[in-house]
Amino acid sequence: MIDELCIIGHPSRLGGADTELDHQIYCWQAMGIEVHICPTGSLDDNLKAMEMGKRGCVYHQANDWPSLDGMHCISFCNGQFLKHVELIKRYALTTTFVNCMSWNFDKEVEAQSKGLIDFHLYQTQHSFEKVSPKLKSLGTYRPLYFVPYFHAEDFPYIDNRLQDKFRFGRISRDDGDKFNSRQLWIYESMTAPVAKEGLILGWGPKVEKKFGRCPESYINTLPPGSISQRAFYAQCEAIIMSTDTFENLPRVGFEAMASGSILIVDNRGGWKLEVEDGVTGWLCKDEREFVYKASRCAFENEERSRMRFAALKKIQNAWGLQPAMDSWAQVFAQWESVDS
Template sequence: MIDEICVVGFPSRLGGADTELDHQIRVWQHLGVKVHLVHTAQLDHNCHLMGMAERGCVIHSPCDWNACQGKHVISYCNAGFLENLDEISSKAKSTTFVNCMTWLFEKEKECHRRGLIDFFVYQTDHAMQKIAHDLRTLNSDYRPRKINPYFHLDEFPMTHDRDEDTFRFGRLSRSDPAKFHPSQLWIYETMVAPVMKSGVMLGVDAGIRAKIGQEPEWIRAYPPGELSAQEVYRHSHCIIQATETYENLPRIGFEAMASGSLLIVDDRGGWRELVQHGVTGFLCADQRSFVYHASRAAYEKEERLAMTRAARSWLESKWSLESSAADWKKFFDELSGFSGA
């Protein structure tokens, strides 16, 4: 197995790909792999808060591609990696790109056509299947690998004592209009509860309001980064989140399940990987289904609590350190014998 890896990019508590990178570094270090980090931007306050040097990572200067010399290089959905792949690939033993989306970047397609990406890693079969045909068409030398990701539970403790005097719900995402269904507020206003309703929405700006409208006074809306994700989960009995996107494997799903917030989400894409309908959450085919299941969660407290306990247990067993480490070890064993195209 390889004994070190160079990551182009930097872990974060903001954004799905960088959050996932943070958790996977724990797996790599568990396997005894030394992790080098080369950011594609200046190290900001958020980067310093991650404490990566204290956790044993080797931090290189931003865009110091010499750090890739003779190493296996991996990058999570990072545009700077793709833009500089000519130089990176000329120094690296191998290059691996983790596309956390269900669509292809134009630069990703160009780099693959030119043979600059040795391996593609995916977290789900459905994401790999959606884009595999196009990549094989561009270059038959296509090496996709599926690796079960690890979710580090410790940063998202289970909340047991939410106020039951109001039915408390939340939603959170990037302030991308596609992340917000135009009927999101209609769902919140139409669903019913035995007590007053209280909502928190994180990731709302003027562009989002232009799409979905102005939230009522019983919903507090915040721009990106103004609250932590943990604060949203501590507030929320449920995460009620309708979108227009086809998600890969939403990190907020992991976070909500760990925190005891019941997921009421779209019946498609990566949500199907996370939610066992009626057991660990509810999958909704349309807006009326959202209204029904949100109302049910409001009235059936004991059912809701049983489902959140089941979701936490499902998370602990399915996305454990041991499960992910077995997949990463197999991949690293393959890298150790890789000699290029």
Template structure:
């Protein structure tokens, strides 16, 4: 029997909110709890405040594209950066234990090419529905038994997002948060925000917004504040202000990290009835799932007019989020994944 996995390399670097960057940071905490040494090989550079925290926690940070640090026994994992897939020929000169974690609902062209060439040893997913769909599409490209597909239970470190139960009652704040990408905005976003009715003055807050987003959705009204990124406003301060997360998008989310952030913080989710939101949100209990523009407007207005119901839903969502992203379940799941990785051929 092989010895337990001792260390893991990751291509990429954590970020401050949402998406794969935050997910990576939280996974690192699980891996370290399991006694695994964590090495990061940045794809473009490091963010100094985050790097200082990681170093203090015992993470080893290498130089950009420092493949020489890898040995044949070392697995290298990447969360959703397709550039990793184009580097496979060089990486596989050092290790064949390559792990690709796609956090999208679609398959990258580079991913299909890597499958055809047998460059990925393990395809890893946070959502079993997505795994099944991707496996069905990818397996015909390469039938090798050395290529594996698995699902892992993600961890959410709720301590980073304290619960806020006493937001101001003299205003009603609705917000949305993502990277500043027009793909993350539905074209009717402003129509929904303007349609929201509230018994008190309403405020809007967009964290992750730039001129490209404005070209798509139009110019927000003065009551909506737009912020380019978290350098100006931290995610924690964003959630501290928002009674609800009113987030129509054009994308289909896989396993949205902002859902965990909002539930931990007490901001009620009003989101699209598709993708990972269907598994994350219990409609009418922990949040609202919307099929149409009028659903977003109705449920957002309902939350403005019924603060007691909103408070009950926020508390229920907090408890549900702890179940979905709890530490013990994630640790057990990662133990199984690491055992599988340790059986991959060198």
């Protein structure tokens, strides 16, 4: 197995791909791999706060492509990697791109056509099916799958929650497409045996422009990143969110399951892999089903308790350290086969 690799980009706690990268580093280091980081820009306060050096990572200077000589290089949805991949390829032993979206980047397709990307990594079959058609006829296309590791220690499980109100929320970046146009209607229409109290983390000008109004007074709105994800889930009995996007394998789902927040989400995409309807959360096909299942969640305390515990066990079994290490070992074996 390989003994080192280099990330092109930088992990963070903001954004799905960067957060996912952060968790994979725990997995790689548990496998005995030395992790190098070659940033693609200056480090802001958020990135510095990650303190990756203290976690044992080896830093390279930003965009120092010659320093990658003889190394396996990987990038999680980093646009600068795609922009500079021709230079990176001159030095890297192999190049790997992880597309966490359900659509292609133009430069991803261009790089594949020039033979600059050795491997493409996917977490899910549905993501592969959406992005592979534009790539598979362009030179040597090597798609690989991996089981992502979720570092649940960052999200402590909370079982006994206050019952004086039904507290719910949703979390995303300030992006109108991340909000279904009927999201506020769902919150207004659902019922509860006690007062409702909502929290939207990720409300900003783009979202407000889509709705043209602020939510009801019982729903608090906060800009993205204004409180930690950990603090957000601690306040939310349920995560009720419908989007206009097709989600690959939402990190929000992992975070909620680990934290003991019940998921009430769209019956499509990666949510269907995370949520077993009626067992580890609720899947909804339309806004009326959202209203029914959110209301049921509010009324049925014992059912909520069973669901949150079942969700915790699922994330431990499906996305824990051992299944992730096993899948990454197979990926690394493929990297070495190209090297040999």
